[in-house]
Amino acid sequence: MDLTPPFQPMLARPVETMPDGRDLQLDAKWDGYRVIVFARSGAPYLQARRGSDLGAAFPEITREVALLAERGTVVLDAELVVHEGGRLDFGLLQSRARRRGRAAAEAARHNPAHVVVFDVLQIGDEVLLQRSLRERRALLKDLFTHRALGPPWTLCPATTDPQLAREWLSPAWAAVGVEGIVGKPLAGVYRPGARGWVKLRSRASADAVVGAVTGPLMSPTSVLLGRYDQHSKLRLVARSTPLPAALRRELGVVLAAAGPDHPWSAVTFSAGWGTQAVLEHRCVRPATVVEFEGDSAVDSGRYRHPVRIRRVREDLTADEVRGFGGQ
Structure with missing residues (x-):
């Protein structure tokens, strides 16, 4: 069965110390809106974490989702962000989310949004929720390569090296909008609505x-x-x-x-x-x-x-x- 909105994303529980374990993928955590991207022919949809449709507020992203769907169905888990002055601007993102129609189109021209993708949940007719994160990450990399995805699409940085991930907790990264890290078991499947990941804020x-x-x-x-x-x-x-x-x-x-x-x-x-x-x-x-x-x-x-x-x-x-x- 195809994935359809509203869809509950997998969640993370907060922790106070660096996630430990060799079998973890550590993602940079971005200061934005969690979104599920449904790239389906004739029905592009940009879903907020709680299920609402963000497409009208971000028309430039909706157009890109429609273009992505022309090459086959894809469902992505991602973070929607807006850049301003060399860093991510959550306040500006909030302001954009409230706009519709001409105001939304004007905001899209002056402050375009970007999508930082960290997971793929469906490609074509195959739903990937029961695939391991290790497999899903490989498929996501292939998707970026084979479809030559560029702006506004960005592949989320990820590593299995805790030392590298610690750098994402530094003030320098915080200054540009990286909030911390998210730890995910590489062997883990995707469980909608479950807090199966952990997050550590800088x-x-x-x-x-x-x-x-x-x-x-x-x-x-x-x-x-x-x-x-x-x-x-x-x-x-x-x-x-x-x-x-x-x-x-x-x-x-x-x-x-x-x-x-x-x-x-x-x-x-x-x-x-x-x-x-x-x-x-x-x-x-x-x-x-x-x-x-x-x-x-x-x-x-x-x-x-x-x-x-x-x-x-x-x-x-x-x-x-x-x-x-x-x-």
Whole structure:
């Protein structure tokens, strides 16, 4: 049977250390949208991870998918990305995903998207889900060679050498939009919807000011971090993961409730990605600096994912923290 949308892609679970094992393929992880590409004659389809159709928002990719289908059916697992200023720009990708019609066509001319392909799920009449990753990778390489695939198609870099993969965790790679690595068993089959892979994000430490907390002030559950912009306005940088007990106690001693003039006193924050719920927070006097660890997904100065607090920086004052937009 042919694969048809909506299709559940295979997923990865996060890990904190480098994946270990000689029988792993390690892929570079790109800062973009996961997509399943259905190149079928008369029915090209660009599916987002959760099943929605992205084709209207990215007409230049839909045209390329249709051209690919002229030489036979292919279903690919890939990452959709947009380049800007020498790096991948997730914010610009999000903006493009909301456009349709003339606006989408205009955006495609000025900021064309690319597709980084890391797996092949069907070629012709053969569904490849029960083939090993080792076999699928070989078929994917052959597909790029025999069909002479060039831009906007890119073959995802992959290796079995952990030392090489560690380079993809470096700040230099993070600066251009490589978020980390994904480890996949070479002998593994493709299991739709299963978390059979592992992912390790590149992480780096930075400093910010505690501007608000969730939970009780004397033992905060998490913190909201800020930095001052060029107009001396405190801007949200990140929210933290739940704090360990020792940090809750330490922060509970040094944090003080803010007055009504706090810049966030009348501001509402979303409780999470994709939800309309409002986060209940308590503003604190922005005088306490903490060091945190975050991944490389930073959009216009703000960390997309929750960050981990490492320690309170008693040696720094708020005016010594880098300005908004700095790392």
